[in-house]
Amino acid sequence: MPNSPSSSAQAARQALADQLKEIRTEARLTAKELAAAAGWDRTKISHIEHGRRPPSALDIRTWCQVCGAEDQAEDLVASLHAAEGMWVEWRRMERGGLKQAQESVLPLFERTRVFRTYSSWLLPGLLQTEDYTRAVLRAVQQRRGLVDDVEAAVAVRMERQQILRRPGRTFAFLVEESVLRTGVGGPDVMLRQLDHLARVGSMPSVSFGIVPMRSDRVTRPVEDFWIHDAEEVSVELVSGYLTITHPREIAMYAQIFTALADAAVYGLRARRLIDAARRAVAAQR
Structure with missing residues (x-):
């Protein structure tokens, strides 16, 4: 999702990032352990959790699966789509x-x-x-x-x-x-x-x-x-x-x-x- 001039879009991205971090923490996994289990570079976890890189729907589902929180995946994907919908470039619209x-x-x-x-x-x-x-x-x-x-x-x-x-x-x-x-x-x-x-x-x-x-x-x-x-x-x-x-x-x-x-x-x-x-x-x- 492109950077938005509004704090609303950024706040929505960060709220999703915080939820993913909380899921990892509750699963008692380090960022390095989650990355290894998901087959990702360890820096990807940091970028997602700090709101610097938005996750994809697949990223969210994989994250939740590794952390044993599959029941939360679809709600988080819905949050992702809501955040994406806040900012729409004219070329997309x-x-x-x-x-x-x-x-x-x-x-x-x-x-x-x-x-x-x-x-x-x-x-x-x-x-x-x-x-x-x-x-x-x-x-x-x-x-x-x-x-x-x-x-x-x-x-x-x-x-x-x-x-x-x-x-x-x-x-x-x-x-x-x-x-x-x-x-x-x-x-x-x-x-x-x-x-x-x-x-x-x-x-x-x-x-x-x-x-x-x-x-x-x-x-x-x-x-x-x-x-x-x-x-x-x-x-x-x-x-x-x-x-x-x-x-x-x-x-x-x-x-x-x-x-x-x-x-x-x-x-x-x-x-x-x-x-x-x-x-x-x-x-x-």
């Missing part, structure tokens, strides 16, 4: 195409009731027009050399937006003011997107805030993230997609969301920023 990548998050969106999302790069997918989405996904497809299923992926994302109209859900969106002026698809696409943003931001289930560009702001922009209820955080980074489930880290993202929300403007003040962005974009035509 999108290797089946952009349509499949869009579909992969549908179950998460279906079960979430309270959405909190912050964006410093692009407008969140639930707020995008079809043309804006097409421009974003086309750029991704070309940059990463993916199979061209952009139209199918756009259709999936547009269908996902129906969740905004389903009862029993609330949405809090925060975007940096600079996102309103980020050129996606050209001036005409951006003008339609800004008009759409003003409409969707007035929906009863939606709270839409803009963090103004100010020289004296205290809370700095951070990476794009989604908080799904209080159970999971999804983070979009340059190199991959991070899933956070550790309560302490979820609380950290909730705290930064609150700070950004306090710095944001809403309603008429937000509309003024949208109108200013619209004038700036229109001037580029």
